Amino acid sequence: MQRFATASVLALMAAAGQVQAEVTPQQVWDDFEAYMTGFGYQVSAREVMEGDTLTIGDLTMVVPVPEEEATVTITMSGMTLADTGDGAVRISYPEQMPMTLTFSEGEETAAELVFDMSQSDFDMVVSGDPGDMLYTFSATSVGLKLAEIMAEGEQIPSELFDVTFDMGPMEGTQHTLIEDGLRKITQDVTLGDLTYSLMFDDPESDDGGTMSGRFTGLASSGTTEIPEGADFADPTALFTAGLMMDVVMSHTGGENQFKVTERSGTTEGAFSSTGGELGVAMNADSLTYAISASGQTVAVSGPELPLPINAELGELGFSVTMPLSESDTPKPAAISVLLGEFTMSDMLWNIFDPQQALPRDPATVAINLDAEVTPKVSLLDPEAMEEMGESGMMPGELNSLKLTDLVVDAVGGKITGSGDFTFDNTDLATFDGLPRPMGEVNLNISGANGLIDKLIAMGLMQEQDAMGARMMLGMFTVPGAEPDSASSKIEINEQGHVLANGQRIK
Incomplete structure (x- = not known):
C-alpha cells in the first residue's frame, strides 16, 4: 500500500511556489459545483455577490439512486466565499446551521432527516489558480446532531431518539489539480477525536437501545483521480477513463459501549482497541484492500448467550490484492490473514476444559498467499460477469502460488510452513x-x-x-x-x- 504523505508535501510545496497565483470567490464556487457534479450530484443554489463576498443560499444537491429508483436530496444554506485581498478566498459557515436530507421514491417523500451542524473556529482558505487549488483548513470542533425525523409523513417525537457526532480538533490540506481530463485530489488530514452517541426507543414497547463511543487520533491521507464527465453508473467506462484512488485512514485508539433492551432481556457489551488502519487502492487494473487493528477487547453479555463473552486479540490483519481487468498475461494477486495473540476468559475455557488440561497461552493463526493469475474477464464489467456465471467458465487461470508466514500456534501445538507452486x-x-x-x-x-x-x-x-x-x-x-x-x-x-x-x- 503506497503512502502519500511525502507526495502530498511535495505537491503543496509546488503549489506554494506559484508566482502571483490567485483565485476569486466565483472561481472557487464554480470548482465546487464541478467537483460535486463530477460525483453525479445535481447542484443548484442562490448566488448573491456583494462586494468581494459571494453568499450561497438554498444550496441543494440531489443524487439519484438508480437501483432503488430513488433520490437523496441535501439542502443547506449560509456558505460564504470572501476575497482575502491577497489572491486567496476564505470559505465560512455559520456556527450553527441546519442540513436536511430528503429520501424520495418517485414523487413521494419516504423520509426526511434534519441535522443541526455546528462548528467552532472553522477556517478554510483556498489559494492557487483555477484548475490548481490548495485548500487549507482547521477547526477546534465540528458537530452533527439529528434534530428531526419524518417518516411516511409522520413526525417522530424527539424524545425517542438522540444521535450526536463531535469531532476535532482538525486540520489539513487538499490539493486539487485539473489535468489531462482528470481531477486529481491529494489530501492529508488529521481529524482529532471522534465521539458519538446514539439512542432510540420504540414507542409501542419497552424496546430500546443506546450506543456510544470514541475514536482518537483520526487521520486520513491519499490520492484520488476522477475523470471529468464521469458516469458512475458505468464502472467499466469510469475506470477506463482513469478513475483511481489510494487512501489510508487510521486511528490511535477506540472504544464502544452498547445496550439493547428487548422483551427477552438486555444485551450489553463493550469493545476497545489501541489503534487501527484501513487502506484501499483501486484503479482499472487492480484492487487492494487492507485492514489492521491492535489491542482489541470484547465483552458481551445477554439473555441469549449462555454466559458472558470476554476475549482479547493482540493483532488483527486482513488484506487482499486482486486484478480487475481482463489480461493475456499473469497479474499479481495476494491474500493475507492474521489473528494474533488471541485469549479468552477462563469462564469460556472451562466450558470444554474444566480441568485446565490444555495450555491457555495466547493463540495465533497467520497465513500469507502470493499468486499470479491470468484474468479472463473484467470484474468491472457486469454483463461479462453475468455471462461467465451462466456459462460456468472460470474467471481466470492460476499460474503460480507462494505460501509464506504460515503459523498455527494454539493449545500447545504449533505448525509453521512455506511453499511454492507453479501451475x-x-x-x-x-x-x-x-x-x-x-x-x-x-x-x-x-x-x-x-x-x-x-x-x-x-x-x-x-x-x-x-x-x-x-x-x-x-x-x-x-x-x-x-x-x-x-x-x-x-x-x-x-x-x-x-x-x-x-x-x-x-
Whole structure:
C-alpha cells in the first residue's frame, strides 16, 4: 500500500511556489459545483455577490439512486466565499446551521432527516489558480446532531431518539489539480477525536437501545483521480477513463459501549482497541484492500448467550490484492490473514476444559498467499460477469502460488510452513479438471502428540481416532530434532507424482 504523505508535501510545496497565483470567490464556487457534479450530484443554489463576498443560499444537491429508483436530496444554506485581498478566498459557515436530507421514491417523500451542524473556529482558505487549488483548513470542533425525523409523513417525537457526532480538533490540506481530463485530489488530514452517541426507543414497547463511543487520533491521507464527465453508473467506462484512488485512514485508539433492551432481556457489551488502519487502492487494473487493528477487547453479555463473552486479540490483519481487468498475461494477486495473540476468559475455557488440561497461552493463526493469475474477464464489467456465471467458465487461470508466514500456534501445538507452486493450465487431466501443480510445501510441527494425549484425557478424542491421527502423522512426517516435533516435505513433480518426504504417495 503506497503512502502519500511525502507526495502530498511535495505537491503543496509546488503549489506554494506559484508566482502571483490567485483565485476569486466565483472561481472557487464554480470548482465546487464541478467537483460535486463530477460525483453525479445535481447542484443548484442562490448566488448573491456583494462586494468581494459571494453568499450561497438554498444550496441543494440531489443524487439519484438508480437501483432503488430513488433520490437523496441535501439542502443547506449560509456558505460564504470572501476575497482575502491577497489572491486567496476564505470559505465560512455559520456556527450553527441546519442540513436536511430528503429520501424520495418517485414523487413521494419516504423520509426526511434534519441535522443541526455546528462548528467552532472553522477556517478554510483556498489559494492557487483555477484548475490548481490548495485548500487549507482547521477547526477546534465540528458537530452533527439529528434534530428531526419524518417518516411516511409522520413526525417522530424527539424524545425517542438522540444521535450526536463531535469531532476535532482538525486540520489539513487538499490539493486539487485539473489535468489531462482528470481531477486529481491529494489530501492529508488529521481529524482529532471522534465521539458519538446514539439512542432510540420504540414507542409501542419497552424496546430500546443506546450506543456510544470514541475514536482518537483520526487521520486520513491519499490520492484520488476522477475523470471529468464521469458516469458512475458505468464502472467499466469510469475506470477506463482513469478513475483511481489510494487512501489510508487510521486511528490511535477506540472504544464502544452498547445496550439493547428487548422483551427477552438486555444485551450489553463493550469493545476497545489501541489503534487501527484501513487502506484501499483501486484503479482499472487492480484492487487492494487492507485492514489492521491492535489491542482489541470484547465483552458481551445477554439473555441469549449462555454466559458472558470476554476475549482479547493482540493483532488483527486482513488484506487482499486482486486484478480487475481482463489480461493475456499473469497479474499479481495476494491474500493475507492474521489473528494474533488471541485469549479468552477462563469462564469460556472451562466450558470444554474444566480441568485446565490444555495450555491457555495466547493463540495465533497467520497465513500469507502470493499468486499470479491470468484474468479472463473484467470484474468491472457486469454483463461479462453475468455471462461467465451462466456459462460456468472460470474467471481466470492460476499460474503460480507462494505460501509464506504460515503459523498455527494454539493449545500447545504449533505448525509453521512455506511453499511454492507453479501451475500448468494446459494439463487439466492429471488432477481431475484442475491445472497441474509443480512445487513443494514444507511444514514443521511441534506438540502434536502431546495435544492428542490431552484430548484423549479430556474425552474429546477416542483412542481409535487418535490412532488414525498418529498414523497420518507417521505417513506424512519425519521426526524432528526436538521431542514431539516433526517435519514434512510434500512435493509434486513434473509428472504429477505426489511425494511425501521423498516417498511417492500418488
